[in-house]
Amino acid sequence: MNEEFTDLQKLLQLKRHENPGDHYFENFIDDFHARQRSALLNQSARSLLLERIGTYFSGGTKPILASGVALAAIAVTGISYLKFSSPPSAETLVTIDDAPEPISLWRESGLQLNNGPQLVPVEFSPGRIQFDRNRGIPRTERFLLPEGRQLIPSTNEKIEY
Amino acid sequence: MPVKKPRKPDPDAPLVERAQAGETAAFDELVRKHSQRLYGLVYNMTSNHEDTNDILQDVFAKAYRSLKRFRGQSAFYTWIYTIATNMTLNFLKKRNRRKGQMSLNDLDSLVENDKEFIEIVSKGQNTPVREVDLSELQQRLNEAMMQLSEDHRAVVTMFDIQGMPHAEISKILGVSQGTVRSRLFYAHRHLQTFLDEFRK
Numbered sequence: 001m002n003e004e005f006t007d008l009q010k011l012l013q014l015k016r017h018e019n020p021g022d023h024y025f026e027n028f029i030d031d032f033h034a035r036q037r038s039a040l041l042n043q044s045a046r047s048l049l050l051e052r053i054g055t056y057f058s059g060g061t062k063p064i065l066a067s068g069v070a071l072a073a074i075a076v077t078g079i080s081y082l083k084f085s086s087p088p089s090a091e092t093l094v095t096i097d098d099a100p101e102p103i104s105l106w107r108e109s110g111l112q113l114n115n116g117p118q119l120v121p122v123e124f125s126p127g128r129i130q131f132d133r134n135r136g137i138p139r140t141e142r143f144l145l146p147e148g149r150q151l152i153p154s155t156n157e158k159i160e161y
Numbered sequence: 162m163p164v165k166k167p168r169k170p171d172p173d174a175p176l177v178e179r180a181q182a183g184e185t186a187a188f189d190e191l192v193r194k195h196s197q198r199l200y201g202l203v204y205n206m207t208s209n210h211e212d213t214n215d216i217l218q219d220v221f222a223k224a225y226r227s228l229k230r231f232r233g234q235s236a237f238y239t240w241i242y243t244i245a246t247n248m249t250l251n252f253l254k255k256r257n258r259r260k261g262q263m264s265l266n267d268l269d270s271l272v273e274n275d276k277e278f279i280e281i282v283s284k285g286q287n288t289p290v291r292e293v294d295l296s297e298l299q300q301r302l303n304e305a306m307m308q309l310s311e312d313h314r315a316v317v318t319m320f321d322i323q324g325m326p327h328a329e330i331s332k333i334l335g336v337s338q339g340t341v342r343s344r345l346f347y348a349h350r351h352l353q354t355f356l357d358e359f360r361k
Contacts, residue, residue, distance in 0.1 A: 011356065012321040013321065013322065014302070015205055017269045018268055018269075032192060032218060035222065
């Protein structure tokens with residue numbers, strides 16, 4: 001082993017002394033627990049439900065698994081129904097961002113094309129319009145936003161654009 | 162006929178079993194036991210403390226989620242090292258696209274008593290270090306490390322810095338021992354060239 005190589009190894013071994021400080025590892029576990037809790041809280045109700053059903057039925061037979069999936073589907077449908085049938089509140093109203101001019105929205109015509117539902121433009125004159133994000137836009141008048149536009153939360157009950 | 166050497170029992174096995182049975186304190190103990198060495202692995206591959214902290218937290222979170230699937234076919238230490246190495250390599254591939262910056266830890270005070278350090282500085286005229294400016298040396302070493310490819314950096318970190326044997330590195334990286342040796346050879350040659358200006 002030549003001297004240059006030995007020196008290189010000694011230099012590299014000095015990197016063992018680059019340490020994050022005395023308290024880092026003492027606090028690491030606390031930080032780990034805090035992140036675990038935070039991740040758990042951020043998991044959506046839907047994924048939690050699926051995970052719990054999955055855990056409950058893990059190790060079971062196929063018919064049991066199928067029942068689990070069916071149960072999950074029913075539960076998700078129920079949650080969706082509750083979500084969309086809740087009464088509107090000021091906090092859940094949304095408006096279209098940055099739209100001072102009249103804008104075109106698109107409505108499903110009811111016809112199904114190869115690439116999805118046929119869309120027809122609907123012109124809105126400047127005026128007042130409100131959407132309720134929880135209730136969603138009524139199914140019979142399902143408007144789609146032009147590309148690049150976003151629905152953003154608003155505390156105003158009536159929105160002018 | 163070659164005789165297969167019996168594997169040594171995994172010293173972590175009792176803690177792993179308890180953690181698999183749902184005892185979170187046992188998993189905490191595994192975290193405490195391995196966080197320091199895993200920190201060294203990730204830090205020396207990223208040269209960035211904040212990135213290391215995030216990756217390490219993710220490594221233990223992933224290990225916790227996957228613990229039920231751990232069947233003890235390797236030591237727990239090898240298993241979690243493999244997770245850490247793969248997650249760090251994936252992270253580095255993404256970070257290279259946005260050119261990460263170094264965020265280095267200070268050298269601890271023990272460096273002054275380190276045998277290697279004393280040997281380096283006591284060589285007088287023949288010192289390999291142009292002038293013993295520790296922070297410059299640290300910066301230079303890290304720059305040299307960052308010049309290596311991720312795969313080469315991984316073997317240098319495990320072999321030269323963490324003192325792991327070739328066989329263990331080959332298991333963790335899933336490559337042959339020959340590949341480990343060859344990567345080390347090229348990495349050393351590259352590092353020697355890069356660090357030449359520190360020699361007199």
